[in-house]
Amino acid sequence: MPDSHKVRQVEAIANGTVIDHIPSAATMIVVSMLANDDDEVFIGQNLRSARVGRKGVVKIAGRELSDREASSLALIAPGASLSIIRDYKVVAKHVVPVPEVFEDVARCANPNCVTNHEQWPTKFEVVGQQPLRVRCRYCERGFAPGELEPT
Amino acid sequence: MRPVAFAGRNIISIADFGHADLIAVLDAAAALEREPRPRLCDGRLMATLFFEPSTRTRLSFEAAMHKLGGSVIGFSDVASTSAKKGESLADTIRMVEQYADVVVMRHPRDGSARLASEVSRVPIINGGDGSNQHPTQTFIDLYTIAKLFPELRDGTRELTVAFAGDLRYGRTVHSLLAALAHFRCRVLTVAPRGLEMPEQHLAHAREAGVRIDAVPSLTDAIRAADVLYMTRLQEERFPDPLEFGHIKATYRVDAAMLAGANPRLRILHPLPRVNEIATDVDRTPHAHYFAQAGNGIPVRQALLAMVLGKT
Numbered sequence: 001m002p003d004s005h006k007v008r009q010v011e012a013i014a015n016g017t018v019i020d021h022i023p024s025a026a027t028m029i030v031v032s033m034l035a036n037d038d039d040e041v042f043i044g045q046n047l048r049s050a051r052v053g054r055k056g057v058v059k060i061a062g063r064e065l066s067d068r069e070a071s072s073l074a075l076i077a078p079g080a081s082l083s084i085i086r087d088y089k090v091v092a093k094h095v096v097p098v099p100e101v102f103e104d105v106a107r108c109a110n111p112n113c114v115t116n117h118e119q120w121p122t123k124f125e126v127v128g129q130q131p132l133r134v135r136c137r138y139c140e141r142g143f144a145p146g147e148l149e150p151t
Numbered sequence: 152m153r154p155v156a157f158a159g160r161n162i163i164s165i166a167d168f169g170h171a172d173l174i175a176v177l178d179a180a181a182a183l184e185r186e187p188r189p190r191l192c193d194g195r196l197m198a199t200l201f202f203e204p205s206t207r208t209r210l211s212f213e214a215a216m217h218k219l220g221g222s223v224i225g226f227s228d229v230a231s232t233s234a235k236k237g238e239s240l241a242d243t244i245r246m247v248e249q250y251a252d253v254v255v256m257r258h259p260r261d262g263s264a265r266l267a268s269e270v271s272r273v274p275i276i277n278g279g280d281g282s283n284q285h286p287t288q289t290f291i292d293l294y295t296i297a298k299l300f301p302e303l304r305d306g307t308r309e310l311t312v313a314f315a316g317d318l319r320y321g322r323t324v325h326s327l328l329a330a331l332a333h334f335r336c337r338v339l340t341v342a343p344r345g346l347e348m349p350e351q352h353l354a355h356a357r358e359a360g361v362r363i364d365a366v367p368s369l370t371d372a373i374r375a376a377d378v379l380y381m382t383r384l385q386e387e388r389f390p391d392p393l394e395f396g397h398i399k400a401t402y403r404v405d406a407a408m409l410a411g412a413n414p415r416l417r418i419l420h421p422l423p424r425v426n427e428i429a430t431d432v433d434r435t436p437h438a439h440y441f442a443q444a445g446n447g448i449p450v451r452q453a454l455l456a457m458v459l460g461k462t
Binding site for chain 1: 166263
């Protein structure tokens with residue numbers, strides 16, 4: 001199909017950030033984690049995707065997320081891609097890099113972990129890449145991303 | 152891993168220590184056992200913060216500090232502290248570090264000692280954080296094994312260490328396995344179904360080159376092992392009291408069972424024991440658990456002196 005006839009599943013934005021290839025179930029979590037209350041946000045959920053079957057797309061208009069801001073995505077939505085849009089054009093696009101440590105983006109799933117009992121940010125160190133495995137810096141338990149709930 | 156200077160260092164998790172570090176602690180403990188240094192920590196103050204009771208660990212640390220000439224303050228009953236009033240752990244540490252040169256803490260939450268170490272300007276020694284780590288017990292276990300079997304250090308013979316009992320929840324066996332992975336060892340495991348050693352601990356040791364085999368009974372372990380490390384079975388892990396009764400009888404060593412033992416065999420236990428080692432074992436040459444507890448003094452002296460920059 002020529003580009004001119006391609007129907008966008010989610011409204012285009014002139015400037016800002018597009019997060020694509022989000023596992024569908026994580027779409028609203030991504031919105032709550034990354035979008036500010038006054039951001040203009042466009043959301044697509046359960047969209048068809050040749051790559052991942054069903055996916056979510058989140059577009060945040062007028063704001064370019066840094067890799068650091070987006071790093072939590074690697075834990076909540078592994079494989080998601082991040083595009084920076086300027087004047088309707090993609091000027092940068094890449095899969096969200098996995099940081100060495102995820103700081104304060106998820107609660108520890110161990111109910112006896114000290115971070116669930118004290119006001120203290122969580123830290124999860126990456127101990128395996130494929131599949132992604134993390135380890136709580138405090139209680140030293142290992143987890144798959146799906147076992148953790150975002151903060 | 153290169154050895155790291157110990158002065159000012161925290162003792163939180165055995166995973167923080169490499170082979171050279173472990174050897175440095177064993178050497179320092181041996182030196183203090185050979186030649187006591189009653190003035191080594193003159194003028195230094197240790198705070199013991201025991202948010203949950205542990206008579207053995209606290210007394211052993213306090214004895215160790217007194218024998219180095221240092222002083223001790225602390226509490227062993229959380230009900231009498233500000234934590235009971237809702238003070239955060241971080242604030243308690245920020246207060247105590249104003250008074251003490253080193254802090255030894257035991258706390259019911261996993262990871263509490265690591266959190267404290269991120270707040271504190273003085274070294275934190277973990278005396279047990281929930282079900283996570285108890286690194287000084289591991290140093291004691293390792294020191295005990297190295298004293299009994301010098302080949303652990305020189306690697307001239309592969310040492311066989313058997314772990315028996317609750318290998319799933321017992322933090323001492325997880326940590327000791329991690330420490331042994333730095334040496335030439337074979338490991339045997341004997342555990343009731345459902346209380347086997349978690350795969351993540353086994354995998355880590357195997358990656359380091361440790362041969363690990365599960366054996367069906369204590370008798371098999373007794374015949375083959377140089378060291379039998381017994382742990383306590385906790386009744387609350389068994390929903391069925393009948394099953395607990397049966398397992399308790401199976402995971403019990405008595406003197407009669409030791410007739411076919413490897414003559415070198417020594418039995419260790421982090422204590423307290425309940426039923427898993429019959430008292431008639433105490434009179435056999437295989438019993439070594441009380442001597443192991445005694446090793447707590449030189450090992451904890453060594454750790455205190457090292458983090459205080461005195462050795």
